[in-house]
Amino acid sequence: GDSVTQTEGQVALSEEDFLTIHCNYSASGYPALFWYVQYPGEGPQFLFRASRDKEKGSSRGFEATYDKGTTSFHLRKASVQESDSAVYYCALNSGGSNAKLTFGKGTKLSVKS
Amino acid sequence: AQTIHQWPVAEIKAVGSPLSLGCTIKGKSSPNLYWYWQATGGTLQQLFYSITVGQVESVVQLNLSASRPKDDQFILSTEKLLLSHSGFYLCAWSPGQIFSNERLFFGHGTKLSVL
Numbered sequence: 001g002d003s004v005t006q007t008e009g010q011v012a013l014s015e016e017d018f019l020t021i022h023c024n025y026s027a028s029g030y031p032a033l034f035w036y037v038q039y040p041g042e043g044p045q046f047l048f049r050a051s052r053d054k055e056k057g058s059s060r061g062f063e064a065t066y067d068k069g070t071t072s073f074h075l076r077k078a079s080v081q082e083s084d085s086a087v088y089y090c091a092l093n094s095g096g097s098n099a100k101l102t103f104g105k106g107t108k109l110s111v112k113s
Numbered sequence: 114a115q116t117i118h119q120w121p122v123a124e125i126k127a128v129g130s131p132l133s134l135g136c137t138i139k140g141k142s143s144p145n146l147y148w149y150w151q152a153t154g155g156t157l158q159q160l161f162y163s164i165t166v167g168q169v170e171s172v173v174q175l176n177l178s179a180s181r182p183k184d185d186q187f188i189l190s191t192e193k194l195l196l197s198h199s200g201f202y203l204c205a206w207s208p209g210q211i212f213s214n215e216r217l218f219f220g221h222g223t224k225l226s227v228l
Contacts (some may be wrong), residue, residue, distance in 0.1 A: 032214035043203050043219030044157065051214045089157070093214065100172065102216060103157045 002027040004090050004104035012110045013080050021075040021107045023064070023090035033057075033066055033073040034101065038087045047088075082113045097112040115140035117163040119204050119220040126194050126227055134223050136204030138201040144206040145189040147217065148179055163187060199227045 002040045007022040023098045025031065036044035048057035050066040050073065058072055073090060090104040116139045126132060150161040161174050161179040163169045169179045176195060180188045187204055201224055205217040 034216070040219070041224075043205070043222050044217075045219070046216040049216060051216055100159050100162070101157075105156045 002031065002094050002102045004092055004102055006090055006104035006107050008107045009105070010108045010110070012013060015054060015081055015113050016079045017104070017111075019075070019077040019080045019084075019109070021088055021090075021109070023073045023075065023104060025071050025073065025090070025092050027092055027094045027102075029094060030068070032093040033064075034091040035062065035064060035075055035092070036089045036103075037075075038089065038106070040086075044089060057061060080109070080111045082111045085109055085111045115146075115206075116216065117186070117218060117220040119202075119208060121223060122221070123224040124226070126225065127133050128227055129193050132191050132194050132198070134202055134204075136187040136189075136220055138185045138187075138206045141185075141206065141208070143184060144208065145215075146181060147205040147207070147210075148189050149203040149205060149219075150175070150186065151203060151222075153200060155200075156175055156202065161189070178224075194227045196227050199225055201225070207228060 005024045005025045034049045035047040037047050038044040048059040050057040053068040055066045064073045064075050067095045087108050089106045091101045092100050118137045120135050146163045149157045150160050151157045159172045161169055163181040166181055166184050177191045199223050203222045204220045207215045207217050
């Protein structure tokens with residue numbers, strides 16, 4: 001079945017540091033790939049998506065590039081802020097009638113000022 | 114603009130007691146509706162989805178049931194809660210046409226503690 005692996009369970013950075021959260025997936029064909037962000041006590045919010053190889057998604061300074069060769073969709077940001085502290089989820093949708101999103105385990109980002 | 118409202122915000126229930134959680138979407142006709150469950154500190158797992166009124170599909174078996182009595186309403190329930198039901202329940206919706214790159218819009222969730 002489909003799966004998403006996020007390598008880092010927690011990431012601790014200082015403001016203006018560079019961020020990378022690794023996401024690798026396993027699915028047949030060309031799944032759509034997503035990043036969601038979840039703040040404490042709230043539901044996840046859509047960040048961006050990509051649907052085909054080499055497509056770059058971006059939002060709020062975050063970006064990720066769909067790489068079918070390495071089955072990856074790593075999240076990056078050049079300069080993080082304290083307000084970026086949250087849990088980030090990588091997810092995929094391999095299609096079908098239920099629009100099912102398969103989520104990774106999430107990465108908790110903590111940014112100190 | 115579309116809005117999604119979940120109720121209650123939080124519940125503390127005893128093992129073996131019944132449960133009913135609700136979700137209402139306003140501003141969008143015939144949305145696809147979903148229930149997700151998130152264990153404390155864990156990932157999100159899809160439980161149910163519904164494409165239309167009266168039609169609900171189960172994705173995983175967790176001794177829960179779901180119903181869609183109205184176009185804009187989705188209900189999650191069980192007659193007997195288990196300790197393993199504790200967690201965060203999220204309702205979500207997506208636009209009416211099912212495509213593989215659809216984004217989901219989540220509600221704020223209901224925190225359930227079963228004691």
